[in-house]
Amino acid sequence: MSAGPVSWEVFLCPRRGLSHSHVGSVRAADVRLAQAAARDLFARRGRPQSLWVVRSQDVHAVLPDEKDPYFAAADGKPFRRPGHFTALGAVGAGLSADADADADEDADGSGVSDDH
Structure with a gap:
């Protein structure tokens, strides 16, 4: 005790x-x-x-008074900032453009792509 x-x-x-x-x-x-x-x-x-x-x-x-060393963003680590990453919408837009191109290839009605 x-x-x-x-x-x-x-x-x-x-x-x-x-x-x-x-x-x-x-x-x-x-x-x-x-x-x-x-x-x-x-x-x-x-x-x-x-x-x-x-x-x-x-x-x-x-x-x-001591919080800045603990909570300030690190200048040498850009991945901690939200602007470092690509927006998900921009990635999705690129994928949908590829899908539209594939759909145009199949537009001849044959249902078979030219990749074969």
Whole structure:
């Protein structure tokens, strides 16, 4: 057991398919007591899908002043930008033009293409 109570962060997922959300903090001497306190405080109404309890000192955040190195687009990686890729409509248009050309070859009514 620890020398005294420490702070724990509590995350709750209300239903399957939803994300966990931070709902608050509890103070407890160990993880079992933290889970019990979190259940009593944050999960007594309804039946959540899951409950996470994480020691506060183990949660690391990116501060607003530090966010650019983490979230800025990388200049050397153009594939991360939407303009790097060809639009699906342009590809589909090229395919339909080829299909129209094949249909014109069969327009003589024979049903047999000249490729044979």
